[in-house]
Amino acid sequence: MAYWLLKSEPDAWSWDQMVKAGAKGTAWTGIRNHTAKLNMMKMKKGDRGFFYHSNIGKEIVGIVEVIKEAYPDPTAKAGEPWVCVDVKAVEALPRPVTLAAIKAEPKLADIQVLKQSRLSLPAITDAEWKLVRKMGGL
DNA sequence: GCCAACGTTGGC
DNA sequence: GCCAACGTTGGC
Numbered sequence: 001m002a003y004w005l006l007k008s009e010p011d012a013w014s015w016d017q018m019v020k021a022g023a024k025g026t027a028w029t030g031i032r033n034h035t036a037k038l039n040m041m042k043m044k045k046g047d048r049g050f051f052y053h054s055n056i057g058k059e060i061v062g063i064v065e066v067i068k069e070a071y072p073d074p075t076a077k078a079g080e081p082w083v084c085v086d087v088k089a090v091e092a093l094p095r096p097v098t099l100a101a102i103k104a105e106p107k108l109a110d111i112q113v114l115k116q117s118r119l120s121l122p123a124i125t126d127a128e129w130k131l132v133r134k135m136g137g138l
Numbered sequence: 139g140c141c142a143a144c145g146t147t148g149g150c
Numbered sequence: 151g152c153c154a155a156c157g158t159t160g161g162c
Contacts (some may be wrong), residue, residue, distance in 0.1 A: 007148090009148090033157075034157090035157095054147085054148060054149090055147090055148060055149080058148090058149075099149080116155090116156090117147085117148065117149075117154095117155075117156095118146085118147050118148065118155060118156060118157085120147085
């Protein structure tokens, strides 16, 4: 199983909306970056991801699960190569993990989230996943 | 194929 | 609101 981080501006799509979407989840559309696209195409059903609020909050607030693997993004123009996946909310973190906390943790110095801060869908390693979960109170 | 200009993202 | 990072576009 692989791990990911999904960024969303809560103004556009928040964790609350993700939870309300329930077991049906939502299509993670709108990715327009090739690195993020490649990550998305690696995502398998059952993979988990952190749900991160960018700009407002700047913290990891929950965990989502991939329920449908990459397929053509319906919001892309015809002929464009973009894809999306479906994800559903799994559980909230008892204590959100802020960007500041990630930066302050020496073991997370190499996390892709920090290395490529503009990437909207970075990968998370097994070790990083376990550590951030623990920092979040799980 | 290189690189400057420009647009966008996201942290501060 | 500003700025750094960085992806994309377009001229050469």
